[in-house]
Amino acid sequence: MSKMILGRYIPGDSFIHRLDPRTKLLATFFYIAIVFLANNWQSYLFLTVVTLAIIPLARVSFKFFINGLMPVLFLLVFTVLIQIFFTTGGQVYWRWGWLSVTSLGLINAGFVFIRLVLIIFMSTLLTLTTPSLSLADAVESLLKPLAKIHFPVTEVALMLSIALRFVPTLMDQTTKTMNAQRARGVDFGSGGLVKQIRTIVPLFIPLFVSAFTMADDLATAMEARGYRDGLGRTKYRVLHYGKRDAMTTGALAVLTLGLLILRR
């Protein structure tokens, strides 16, 4: 579990940490979109240099970024191999049946590799420097225009924040239930598929029941504290765009412009 980098947050106080979460979320999406603008080695070099220059701004150990690659390593290798062996065109170095290694294949494989790595680095940067709570706030704030078409934004935001808040509680409950069932002789994770599914039942049923009880208790507590519906509430947590967010927007504009100039 400790190796999991997805959704892990490293507390800090760097330039990137202090960015508005909305900026970070939008910037990451935008970055992923413009990565596809690059189509020659100059533009890829430019992107790589810029990305590697941004990462130290977060003051997070580079090791975390490498770890972030691990879960998708298989996908990465698979895509690169497909590109190498199945792309035709350019000078042919090696051929066996319908498999061939060509100069174009190698170049494409390199580009795909860089593209994926850069995208993963940037998403890792987002999750490493933004607590899930701020991301939920950002999503709420960005969804706000949808309230106009009667989308229940505040309710969805509340559900999101309660869901996030209960993740550790439910994980705890899961471990407890698992251990309690183990103590009674349930053997998790062994045997065939059918047997494994069967051992899940004494874990899931109590978990669902306790989730219902928790939801009931929580609803009572919320009502006792005056919660009626999402309407007419004030908010404790507010987001502010600052100078840094303007700088980030500027940097993204320069990056886009640079890519547009460099691409063929």
Added chain:
Amino acid sequence: MNDNIITVEHLEYSYRDSTQAALQDVSLTVPRGAWVSVIGHNGSGKSTLAKNILGLLEPSAGTITVDGQELSEATMWDIRAQVGIVFQNPETQFVGATVADDVAFGLENRAVPRAEMLQRVDVALQAVRMTEFADREPAHLSGGQKQRVAIAGVVAQRPKVIILDEATSMLDPAGRREIIALIKQLKAELGLTVLSITHDLDEASNSDKIIVLDDGQVVETGTPAQIFSHGQDLLTHGLDVPFAQQLQDELQKLGVVFPGTYFDDEGLVDYLWTLRSTM
């Protein structure tokens, strides 16, 4: 003094699928500024009573008046603003994603302007000594700390009454003592009324008034001294006897003479001390 902040008259309540009423003809009063304990065995209707007072459950008969307002559909939200409740399980009453968010939750619901909210959250966190935990997430807090946050959430609302619905029952003895001391201090500072629903008789023995519930009925009302001087009779209501009274009973068996009244810990020490000095 005849100023009762909570008056309950002939309250009846039954849960939908049970044959027996959870509360039968319950009438009680809570004097303003007092610490009142409701005691009774499991299933005696204590928690049902608390939920009825807040309008979380709808009584089938009877009236509830809180601070001059009779509980009804229309006054329910006003009454909830006057009465803060701390529930038993610290885990499931934590709404906010962080401590500060949770304390602010009740204020958000009442549309308190943000500037005032920030200040009230700060004051409330200071009152429960949790200021340095403001940005922590609930997963990183102990049970006692979560209960302190729940109390801060209530304090920030500035209610007139705090109901403790077995708020200390899931805590260890140290955490329990700490929470009770904290509520006592807040009660004195803010002039609150406390209605405590509890199993802990040693805690109840410190209150101004005790109401004993048994099977949904009020069987006795009185000061701790009056209630606990019944000694072993308390066992018939499914209750225990507080430690000081147990000690008194055991000493009586060994031939020490007592006047037959209830002593709390301090009173017992005093009595034994005077007894010894006259020998």
